[in-house]
Amino acid sequence: MVISTKYSSPHFRAIRRAEVDTVVMHYISAVNLDKDDPFNEEKIADLLTKPIPVGDGKSVKVSAHYLVSREGEVFRLVDEKHVAWHAGKSKLPDGTNIKGSCNDFSIGIEVMGGKWIKYEDAQYEAIIELIKDIKTRYEIEHLLGHEDIAPGRKTDPGEHFDWEKVRAGLENKKIVTNPLKGITIESTIENNITDGVTEEEEEEDKVEDKKAEEKPKPNVIQTLIDLILRLLRIKK
Ligand SMILES: [Zn+2]
Numbered sequence: 001m002v003i004s005t006k007y008s009s010p011h012f013r014a015i016r017r018a019e020v021d022t023v024v025m026h027y028i029s030a031v032n033l034d035k036d037d038p039f040n041e042e043k044i045a046d047l048l049t050k051p052i053p054v055g056d057g058k059s060v061k062v063s064a065h066y067l068v069s070r071e072g073e074v075f076r077l078v079d080e081k082h083v084a085w086h087a088g089k090s091k092l093p094d095g096t097n098i099k100g101s102c103n104d105f106s107i108g109i110e111v112m113g114g115k116w117i118k119y120e121d122a123q124y125e126a127i128i129e130l131i132k133d134i135k136t137r138y139e140i141e142h143l144l145g146h147e148d149i150a151p152g153r154k155t156d157p158g159e160h161f162d163w164e165k166v167r168a169g170l171e172n173k174k175i176v177t178n179p180l181k182g183i184t185i186e187s188t189i190e191n192n193i194t195d196g197v198t199e200e201e202e203e204e205d206k207v208e209d210k211k212a213e214e215k216p217k218p219n220v221i222q223t224l225i226d227l228i229l230r231l232l233r234i235k236k
């Protein structure tokens with residue numbers, strides 16, 4: 001499939017702490033910035049590639065692996081092998097999370113949309129093709145909305161998102177979609193700020209990643225232990 005690399009986001013953690021098995025769907029718009037032009041591509045790309053000021057000279061960084069335009073154009077902002085910052089505080093319906101979030105084991109897809117507007121057919125076509133493409137690289141077990149992994153806090157991709165259409169397009173009944181559909185969500189939070197990573201958190205991640213890289217891999221240690229045990233046994 002054709003994927004544009006016109007935009008690229010520096011907002012990611014380099015090392016994943018788990019295998020990818022989840023795809024999270026979101027909606028995004030620039031309606032808070034310009035209500036007359038809510039799907040301005042540049043403004044939306046800015047939200048996912050540049051720090052968002054939150055006052056006191058501080059900012060948060062938000063991102064996603066993919067962005068789907070109203071016309072169904074797909075942009076890759078973050079490489080799938082890295083952790084994008086799209087889910088924020090979240091967990092799978094069974095409780096699974098890593099340090100309070102689904103970011104480490106998920107791929108995030110932002111679809112241009114909002115609670116006031118239906119999604120376009122071209123967007124569904126692009127989403128289905130994109131998820132099929134992702135499934136050639138990862139064993140995807142969960143396809144969920146942000147509202148499913150952060151109920152009460154998030155409302156995207158919202159009631160306009162036609163999960164049945166996506167499920168039918170994927171021809172895969174095994175994928176769990178939208179298990180919480182029907183649960184009332186009272187949150188009205190529409191911005192991405194609560195999903196962002198602060199500079200302090202980013203620094204902590206970098207230190208942790210560096211430590212992990214310096215440490216010998218556990219399987220190397222296990223191999224050495226096995227070898228020593230085998231040698232001891234031979235001596236006896
Ligand atoms: Zn979201």
